[in-house]
Amino acid sequence: MQRQRIARQLLAAAIAASLALGTAHAQDSTQAAGTQTPAPPAPAPAQDNAPKGKPQTLEQVVVTGTPTVGGIRKIDASYSITAADAEAIKQANPKSTADLLKISPGLWPESTGGQTGANIEIAGFPGGGDAPYFTTQIMGSPLYGMPTLSFMETTSMFRLDDTVERVEILQGGPSVVFGDGQIGATANFMLKQGTAKPSGSIGVTYGNEGLWRTDGFLGFKVADDWFGSVGGFWRKSDGVRDPQFTADKGGQFTATLSHTMDKGSLVLWTRVLNDRNQFITPIPLIQHGSDSFSSYPGFDPLTDTYYSKYIQHVNLPGYPGGGTSANLANGRGAKMRFFGGNFDYDLSDGWTISDKFLIDQGDMDTNALFSGSNPSSLNDMLYNTSTDLGGLGLAPGATATYVNGGGVVDPNQSVIHQGWWFIHKKLKNINNDFRISKELFDGNTLTAGLYLAHYTMNDKWALGNQMLMTNTPNARPIQVVNAAGQAVTDYQGFLDYGAYNIAQNGKSTNKAFYLSDSWKIDRWLFDISARVENQDSTLHVCNLHNVNLDGNDNTLYDNAVPVCDGTFATTKYDKTHTSWTVGANYELADNMSVYLRANKGAHFGDFDNALRGNTTGNTPPLQKVQNFEGGFKYQSKLLYADISIYHRQFSGLPYQPTNAAGAPVGSPLLYGSDSKGINLSGALMPIDNLKLQLVANYLDGHYSHYSACVPYTNQVVGDGCAFINGKQLQRQPKVRYMFTPSYRFLFPWGDITAFVTYTHVGAHTQDQSALQQLGSYDTIDFGVVANVEENWELRLQGTNMTNELGLTESNSRIFGSAAGAGGVILARPLEGREVNFQVKYKF
Template identity: 65%
Template sequence: MRYKKFIRYTLSAAIAAALAPVYAQAQEATDTAPSSDQAATTLDAVVVSGSAVRGGVKKLEASYNIVRASEEQIKMANPKSTADLLKISPGLWPESTGGQTGANIEIAGFPGGGDAPYFSTLLMGSPLYGMPTLSFFETTSMFRLDDTVGSTEILQGGPSVVFADGQIGATANFFLKTGSDTPYGSVGLTYGDEGLLRLDAFSGFKVADGWYGSVGGFWRSSDGVRDPQFKADEGGQLTATLSHDFADDKGNLTLYARYLNDKNQFITPIPLVQTGTDSFRAYPGFDPLKDTYYSKAIQHVHLPSYGGVAGGVDADLADGRGADMIFVGGNFDYDLGNGWSISDKFLFDEGDMDTSALFSGNNPASLNDMLYTAGVPGGFALPAGTATATYVGGGDVALDQSVIQQGWWHIHKHLKSFNNDFRLSKELFDGNTLTIGLYVNHYTMDDKWSLGNQMLMTNEPNARPIMVTYDDGGTTYYRTDSQGFADFSGFHIAEHGSATNTALYLSDSWRVGKWLLDLSGRIENQDATNNVCNLDNVDLDGDPTTLYDNAVPVCNGTYAKTDYDKTHPSFSAGANYSFNDHMSMYGRVNTGGHFLDFDNGIRGSTTGNTPPMQKIRNYEIGFKYQSKLLYADISAYRRKFTGLQYQPTNGLGTPTGDVQVYGSDSFGVNFIGAVTPTDNLRIQLVANYLDGEYTDYDACFPYTDINGVDQCAAIDGEQLQRQPKIRAMLTPSYRFDFAWGDITPYITYTHVGDHTQDQSGLQELGSYHTLDFGITSNVGYNWSFALRGTNVTNELGLTESNSRIFGSAASSGGVLLARPLEGREINFQAKYSW
């Protein structure tokens, strides 16, 4: 409770302090901060991500795929989370069915399949962490959208392999609002029908001549669409900036700090019934749009298996997959004269990114089958009629009760990162600028895991845990503990990783008439060390009758150390030709590499025997056009991968078998466009087409199927997992103008095409379409109102099935565990701005 009060009180005090000078000048200030909404939708908009040129380049001249969104455009997208915002960029598909955090982020043509290995989140141009993803972590999980964010630039491929963290996939660069000569700001209150109550506030102001400050943030509490019987999302964020403009437009200094403390439910797959390739329906007793297994009855547990900690740990499902992080950073840009300029960006962040959540195991069965029937996956196969099953807290459980085992996993992850990006530029001659840069990022990870921990519970919404004992030969055996845990085996480790990435890059930009050419190269070294505790199987309590903890892997005091030292070059070359001030065409080729991370490739390997590095070759052409009627930005690409890895795991999350290495080849088209027949009517389309498949693997992947049978699946030629061939969002909007203000209603129709769960292509997830809406209104100079809704037609659509089951995940009767979209969610916001 203390952290919630701290967030509320700190935010309230900061807002009050910030608003004091504003209210004193309220009679004089009638305009809001300068708006870039119009510029953001034109080719005249300036983008800085992916460019080494001081001040950036016009979007018309950017020879790469980049989408810029202003604050208002971010809100119009109605994102359910930071990751969900990425849907505004064609080819990016965030799976937001897991909750506010922990999204899987797919990029067309990049064979991800889980987490976000090919995506990086940047704040003011600085990466939030040295690796884009780790087990139980992706970078959008440590970033929240609020009114302190002024705009974002989402860049795919191209020059991103050279700048910042050298991401080969996509980056989203978020820019904070700062103060101005004229004070401006806003206070907003949002209510949602899922029990959401949220306060947002921001104030930007002048501190002294040439110095400006800002402060803002949010606090919210929500029961969630899938109500777990405790707060699904609760917490807040506080952000402040201090900026200084140097005389004679020589440059700018911006310092910023942010504190985030937010807890979010990590949504577990629920049972559904599959009746065909593209047909799914509700499982009896489960509403797929709003139900969850989470409940007060299973909220608090003690895990004796917690990695490296004697006595275990108490864990709370309400902690979810949240963040408790601090961020301190700064940007410095200065014109030295005579064509010389320097730029430096730095960011330090540290904190906890923990996970407490249920993870799916085997499909449900009746209690009778779970207790007595041989061959039932996850079943006990006890002697007939010997068991006693009771609810934790009292009451017998009927033998026909549907039950399931779920893994109650707890992961403590402490992250720390410091990065600095220094650039020195020189205009060699008119139109030609050469930039040399040095990027350094030192980062660490301290983890303690407790995976497995199979809890027997009712297969129903807001589940209840079940205890089981049985008698055999006059001896009572405890098949579960008093909390309902049937098995504490699994993967329980303590892990420490430390790494430094150092990169030197060179970029030359040359304007020749209507051509803008660039050639950039980067050489990067990753020097990483990972230490993972070695495990011994131990009977935790020394009692052979307590079967749930007789063979628990625990840290034995020794560690396996793996060193990883890899250097890899990347390059990018682009050419843009501007036919005139509203039409251009470009081409680009780039190569890059994806370093191994602590959990994927380094852990489980020995020094000198780590898997090969993933490498990409990307070819892209694009065309941009804008007139009063039409806006169009279209690009076509080919993306070829080598060095992809597959690591089999069992249902408890334990790695099994050898790492398999393969590749992929993809062709696709990304499109974003808008038609504006009148000043008030706008119809926008964001769409992509992908033809991508796995290559370079003539054998088959070994795996254990849903029934526990060893199988082998061929993957060569299969569609890239989790990626639809077609995705499109169509948004018509119309603004009605009145003497007192305006009203703009809009709807967004989204179509997601056929997609599959994993590399085998054996588990189809079908296709779906959704309908979202919004109505925004500005009243006078100060007031604005917004009513927004998502999935208003309650579409049943799937983004993934049980990720711990390879191949077909459906068992008898077509039952499978999967993550469907959340049902209808509507919220209303009232905001006062000055």
């Protein structure tokens, strides 16, 4: 009953909007056939190399982070926002949705884990894993009530295809007040809509990694003032790191229905996503010194993976409810369904209303390997290596054989044990954002808004298990029997059935009310906004007790398996916080402006990173940030520049020590951070058709407010403690930039645009201790796009053309130094060279 009541509240605003639509439609005069939805003009292509006349980019209208329906010109926006249209998105050649975020200075997505499951770092925001300070939106609606959960971040719910019209990426600024109140960054994807004249495209892509992909889009007229669109993609790929089965397979379908009126518009949209993707596990490398790396014997760091047909299918007896089967080919997949709508209307006399709603649900499962201890020879693993460092501690005389045939394993064979973990995650979400604005007097507009979200999570985990396998590409599992004839592993090579086999379910409701006032005075634009938000969450996690699953003491792998005992620990979380932002923008000239902004916001806890493992009343405090920023924007025929500086300070950051299985150990500690930096997006156009683009950032960020030594568990070099005060923010390079020269060649039959992107990623570290350096690296990507006559487009693009060996992270379950004997380290390097070719017909 409670859930139904909340759902009714959330839908109330949408129903009211629909009623208002009916009344408004009765008052509208009939429009001429073919009129499209009145909306802010799409941004000019970020890499449009046509000759430029008067400044255009700063005239783009953006809608993300603005309180009113009509949006705001970039030159008037007192915050940092990056806008890219469909062509600019393609020219960025993103490997995934998360990888696209690299076009925004200060955002660094770690896309080495595959198509999904990226860690998204934002300069000055101390993340270090998943994406706690990042929100994905479609048409202005966040995809889920929390930005991240364990084994889930919201870009994994979204795939790029030809149904996307543009993206707006907002950092900081007013985002603490609007939408879901994200204090970090928000990417808002706007969908293409139908047109009076049928238009669309169909494309086929082939990639050298065995990729075949089909994309399509069609926009059309349904009736007078009604327009529709359909589109999507389907693809399959062996992956750059071939797992001996299909690495990526699936597709997406999107449809929109839009209606125009004299004074407003209505857009309804739906999307179905069914896609599965290989989640790439760290592989062995050799570390030299503190920050130089080379390949490990037998492993190609650019193309190899542990995944194989030998370990693809498993049975997991420790999974809640009596066990389950799992398949690596299902990877980190998404089966999601979305339905949303946007309604905007001018009520006259200075009144306007806007309503956005989204309902979605589905599964976000993970089937993947997760790194354990470092590799060693089979002989050392069985007898010599300490159990603290991953050894098995057996008496001499054990027998090791390959699973499914192959005979006895050579004692000198390099082996490793890794987690084969399965997480079943079922999500539901409904949110609604209603706003009403009134122009109080000329140039001054007051907006009031109500944001409501209700969302649930139901998880079952098989976590913490370890499978013994060869330390080779496309690994083979190993079965071990000790000298006494007892089974050390099961028939699949599992050393155990997990240390954290939990079932958990949570529900949460967010309620936020916000006010915003903007005032245009000559060349000045001032805004002040505040938001009061409450999050009310409840989480139930099953209590565990150890069970001998088969009742046989001679099967050592399952004699003490922690499984749910039928009872649950309940944690309640009820927090309220007020956020605010103040900004001022001054237009120095028609093509130049400066701004200043301050904001204070809070990051609420999520089910996994605040509630789970804590009792009611003992959950961590809110993470709070204060952010001061200023910027300068300029554009002429020759030069475009968007420069911002910032000072960001965090408090209430929690660190939860964990064991090798990822289970919490001890109480969390709290600390802070302090960061200063510069973000730059610019372009130089010295002659017609030539453009030199630069996206860059510099970050001076460190941890603060914790002077004690932080204890940690380390399976590679042994346990210890480390001081984090003053250490560089983890996983965030001090310097990162992308330089892209491009030139457009004109011909009687069309044009060809060629471009090269040089990327530098500066020194970065693995965790808060800064004991594990990850070095720096440089990559080169390229693209050639030919438009032939009016209808044909040919596109050849490639990434990491020099096969650079660059790291984004090491073993994330190791705190401190991760390099063991001989400098062996488990880490995620970039994928090797990838080239794809597309033929597209447009009409």
